[in-house]
Amino acid sequence: MSLSSPGVQSAAGPGARRSSSGLLQAWLPKLILAPSIAISLFFVYGFMLWTFVLSLTNSRMLPSYDFVGFAQYARLMANDRWWVASTNLVVFGGLFVAICLALGLLLAILLDQRIRQEGVLRTVYLYPMALSFIVTGVVWKWLLNPGLGIQAMVRSWGFENFRFDWLVNPDMAVYTLVIAAVWQASGFVMALFLAGLRGIDDSILKAAQLDGASLPRIYWRVVIPCLRPVVFSAVMILSHIAIKSFDLVVALTGGGPGYASDLPATFMYAHAFTRAQIGLGSASAMLMLGGVLAILIPYLYSELRSRRHG
């Protein structure tokens, strides 16, 4: 993870500054950074505040500034579609993260066994990550189409009663999102784990082997515990993808059938941009931000703490 990269070296400053010629040279670095800082303050922090303010108003088609307190949040809590979207996020996010981790770890461990053509396999596993979620959604929509896709193919092999109609089944549609998202991101998790495995000190493994431990036991007791930081980063990245998932839903299920496979990101977009409910949409965006922070803050906390102790 990038956050734990080499870190802080604070000794570069004073001697150099004194010798640099003129006031301009001393101010140049700050001048260079100033626009980016201003952009960040306005477009990130300012906009977050702005959205929060909008979430306290009764804005509908256009932003208005008639404040109604937390009424939009109360409406959101009473909104059935929001609950469907939030529940879906928990189901989708939970399964997506768990399956990606399991599959990614398995593939990384298997690939780490001196496999011939490892590079080719790695490329094959990882390439979906280069695609747009829209492309992924379009392809899987075709594969999962009950009339022409996998279901029809298996039936044509003679299994007449085979059913795989999740895409049009309100109870199952959310799982099609899991399938497509796992297909896209699990290879990436594999790459993270593989990098982690390659970073483990060989002598630890040798010692365990000399002690007569079996291979699965070595992995379970020695290797996987070493990968804890990777698991942590992967969970953080994957949950971030899950919370932001928007394009995949739009392309694969359109949130349907009905709104059975809606996620907060599509809920927000629908209300803010097509249903003229800017206040409600803003409130849902703020809750999404809350969700991200709930994952991010413990992560950053432990990251900083481990760096201090390490």
Add this chain to the structure above:
Amino acid sequence: MDNVIRRRTVGARIGRAMLYAVLLLAALFYLLPLAVMLITSVKPLAEISPGTLLSLPREPTLAPWAKAWGEACTGMRCEGVGGYFFNSIAIVAPAVAISTVIGALNGYALTKWRFRGSELLFALMLFGCFIPFQVVLLPMAQTLGWLGLSSSRAGLILVHVVFGIAFTTLFFRNFFVAVPTELVSAAKLDGAGFFRIFWRILLPVSTPIIVVSVIWQFTQIWNDFLFGVAFSAHDTQPVTVALNNLVNTSTGVREYNVDMAAAMIAALPTLLVYVLAGKYFVRGLTAGSVKG
């Protein structure tokens, strides 16, 4: 891991065979959708019927590609995705260039010209990598309106630059931190200025990170859908939005072969970059993976 000793036993051989079987099965899982997409895109519509998902085309044709590029309907218009493909290029090229240059200068200033509070400023900027973009959509729409950039390519370029510099700064900062400071200090003593040091000392060693940054930004912006759909109009839409419109246009017969051809067209640039520079792509992903 070192299990050479065990390789000879029968059990180990079976284990080895199973290992390869599992790996190949996984490869099949990842390849199948791409294969189906490609096969379907060169089939005439008549050959698409239940159960033919995997069968090779009897009369391969590029007509679906031609139609997807130049004639297929994306919403009201029927001009294919070709024009939108060029929209994407017109948006991606400047946005990638600008955000990479800004990121490089930021990373340089943050590592080689540290000042009191510069680490804090970096942390402040880094937060931009983590926010769900839903939280900036509405204010952005209004701001673009005020700037007179609503539904314009320039507006989309601005959006991508604004939310891209957090990542490019992160890349360059983490790369420049590892470049020895002694060289820079010596150059400063010799009276070399800010840009001269950047140009002469940092830039010549920065090729790998420039490639990472360009590839990362290219795939992110090319694949973007959220900003594209929120801040564009008919004639400024990027190709991802056009693809989605094409697939969801519900007039006449569903032409799945054309859908797949359009998906291939939208996917090709990033796939190509991935095949040509996959090594860097992986590095970009693992370094910038905060965005996911």
